[in-house]
Amino acid sequence: MSEFELIDIIRTHCAIARDDVRLGIGDDAAILTVPANHQLVVSTDTLVSGVHFPETTQAADIGWKSLAVNLSDLAAMGATPAWATLALTLPVPDRRWVEAFSDGFASLAREFKLALVGGDTTQGPLSITVTVHGFVPNDAALLRSGARVGDFVFVTGTLGDAAGGLRLMAEDGQRDDSMKELVQRLNRPTPRVAQGLVLRGRARSCIDVSDGLLADLGHICAASGVGCEVDVDALPTSSALNAGFGREERRSLQLGGGDDYELCFTASEEIAAELLGDLARSGCGATRVGRVVERSGVRVIDAAGDAVVVSSRGWEHFA
Amino acid sequence: MSEFELIDIIRTHCAIARDDVRLGIGDDAAILTVPANHQLVVSTDTLVSGVHFPETTQAADIGWKSLAVNLSDLAAMGATPAWATLALTLPVPDRRWVEAFSDGFASLAREFKLALVGGDTTQGPLSITVTVHGFVPNDAALLRSGARVGDFVFVTGTLGDAAGGLRLMAEDGQRDDSMKELVQRLNRPTPRVAQGLVLRGRARSCIDVSDGLLADLGHICAASGVGCEVDVDALPTSSALNAGFGREERRSLQLGGGDDYELCFTASEEIAAELLGDLARSGCGATRVGRVVERSGVRVIDAAGDAVVVSSRGWEHFA
Numbered sequence: 001m002s003e004f005e006l007i008d009i010i011r012t013h014c015a016i017a018r019d020d021v022r023l024g025i026g027d028d029a030a031i032l033t034v035p036a037n038h039q040l041v042v043s044t045d046t047l048v049s050g051v052h053f054p055e056t057t058q059a060a061d062i063g064w065k066s067l068a069v070n071l072s073d074l075a076a077m078g079a080t081p082a083w084a085t086l087a088l089t090l091p092v093p094d095r096r097w098v099e100a101f102s103d104g105f106a107s108l109a110r111e112f113k114l115a116l117v118g119g120d121t122t123q124g125p126l127s128i129t130v131t132v133h134g135f136v137p138n139d140a141a142l143l144r145s146g147a148r149v150g151d152f153v154f155v156t157g158t159l160g161d162a163a164g165g166l167r168l169m170a171e172d173g174q175r176d177d178s179m180k181e182l183v184q185r186l187n188r189p190t191p192r193v194a195q196g197l198v199l200r201g202r203a204r205s206c207i208d209v210s211d212g213l214l215a216d217l218g219h220i221c222a223a224s225g226v227g228c229e230v231d232v233d234a235l236p237t238s239s240a241l242n243a244g245f246g247r248e249e250r251r252s253l254q255l256g257g258g259d260d261y262e263l264c265f266t267a268s269e270e271i272a273a274e275l276l277g278d279l280a281r282s283g284c285g286a287t288r289v290g291r292v293v294e295r296s297g298v299r300v301i302d303a304a305g306d307a308v309v310v311s312s313r314g315w316e317h318f319a
Numbered sequence: 320m321s322e323f324e325l326i327d328i329i330r331t332h333c334a335i336a337r338d339d340v341r342l343g344i345g346d347d348a349a350i351l352t353v354p355a356n357h358q359l360v361v362s363t364d365t366l367v368s369g370v371h372f373p374e375t376t377q378a379a380d381i382g383w384k385s386l387a388v389n390l391s392d393l394a395a396m397g398a399t400p401a402w403a404t405l406a407l408t409l410p411v412p413d414r415r416w417v418e419a420f421s422d423g424f425a426s427l428a429r430e431f432k433l434a435l436v437g438g439d440t441t442q443g444p445l446s447i448t449v450t451v452h453g454f455v456p457n458d459a460a461l462l463r464s465g466a467r468v469g470d471f472v473f474v475t476g477t478l479g480d481a482a483g484g485l486r487l488m489a490e491d492g493q494r495d496d497s498m499k500e501l502v503q504r505l506n507r508p509t510p511r512v513a514q515g516l517v518l519r520g521r522a523r524s525c526i527d528v529s530d531g532l533l534a535d536l537g538h539i540c541a542a543s544g545v546g547c548e549v550d551v552d553a554l555p556t557s558s559a560l561n562a563g564f565g566r567e568e569r570r571s572l573q574l575g576g577g578d579d580y581e582l583c584f585t586a587s588e589e590i591a592a593e594l595l596g597d598l599a600r601s602g603c604g605a606t607r608v609g610r611v612v613e614r615s616g617v618r619v620i621d622a623a624g625d626a627v628v629v630s631s632r633g634w635e636h637f638a
Contacts, residue, residue, distance in 0.1 A: 048443035
């Protein structure tokens, strides 16, 4: 299979028409129109085989996830997704692999009417870099830097599932349905785009949980010049995670495990109830897990208010 | 060295202030403003170690080239460069390598006042994906699809130098100054951004020569529904290439060798003289090398008008 046949497979699978795409795949570059009074929001993430996903991961799951982790960054800014470029590096030009990958990528792209507008295919060790583009009305983006002392801290969905799924895959034992659910959360994360739009103009700060709650909440605290307290017993927990792990392991997965792609945000106490109501109706509710305080750093306490010692503080490359 | 120290090195080296960057590196995504009445032009290219550059290539040259090949795509659209994202996958977090890479990247970025606005650093086999963003006034971009029968075909600069440099590197013998010049053309290509701006609104079609003249001119012909004749004896040739190679080898390098990153374009006979004058004053002149004809495909002739048999028709991945 030639490079041009390969590009044709991807293009055919990912064809979505958008009026703001003047020119998509097929020239030296794409030509695109950003709507008036809107800013462009751009993010890039790379997935490397054996680092960001196990080498045994299905091609369709890799396609989905390579887009999902990028859309999650747009969600954290409160942006509406529009376009993506895909840089795909493959060891061999395997037609069935590329078709399955494109299916996974396209099934998520369709949910958000996102158009694939360009990219590059190269030969080398398996690696995928996606760059996503979205819009926000001028100066309406959610930032990490707006948290204020007294804000409540929230997270959408449930935490620790993806890290739990990864641990189960490594153990490679018998799996019941709830274990499969955790692995599915690892392989097919749902970017919280709709929730980001609900938060826009209302949350004071926001980030997506990709490296682990403590690490990512630490970024909000550093950018905002504040600290926060997290109640480990308040963290939203799936029944699948609860069934699969004891208390200590569960806490470690929920505080330090990455790859959940939930949103962590802060908002004033006054609007909390209404915001939670609107999020619940958006298809994914949120839970209050802590409070922003003056003293810098992220401290973990339990329901009794006692300090909790944490073994893992989140994923970092080259650490 | 941690991932965050690594990002700091890159950010410090590549810091360029632009009014249209509302938010650069440091949040979940960048926030950017496209000027009114302009379209966004986006392109992505990946360089893989051992595929797109020899493994012995200096880090600073890799940094330069990873941006240059992308800027070349903007040049071919007649776009003004503005921003880039950088996805850098590294086997080990080597501080000196990252500093040298960033120096090379930044020295080219500064020439075009291009801001690095985001990216990702990951651990894995060495590979670099850059996504560049530029602007064109609405509907003014140069496309591959506008060539018309009777147009003259031109290329900027000289052809075959990069492929000649690559061959000399593979041979690994003694090098005189002219050989070093060819290797420099391979490692530090100059994107023809200024020339693309001169061509905007005047050339009928344009592409950059990355895969080889015949392959890239073939893309113009296919997109425009035309063919063309190329006079191999008219191809612009550097004295270094002439000194290093005999006639047959030189022809093969100039017709089929990639990585020159010159612009190949077509324009009407009427405006040719004035266009060539303006290009010459832009810092890089162009040469007429052929003519657009009705019969599809690219044919090569010599100065006597006789058909020339061509051994290599350009670089393709997975071919």
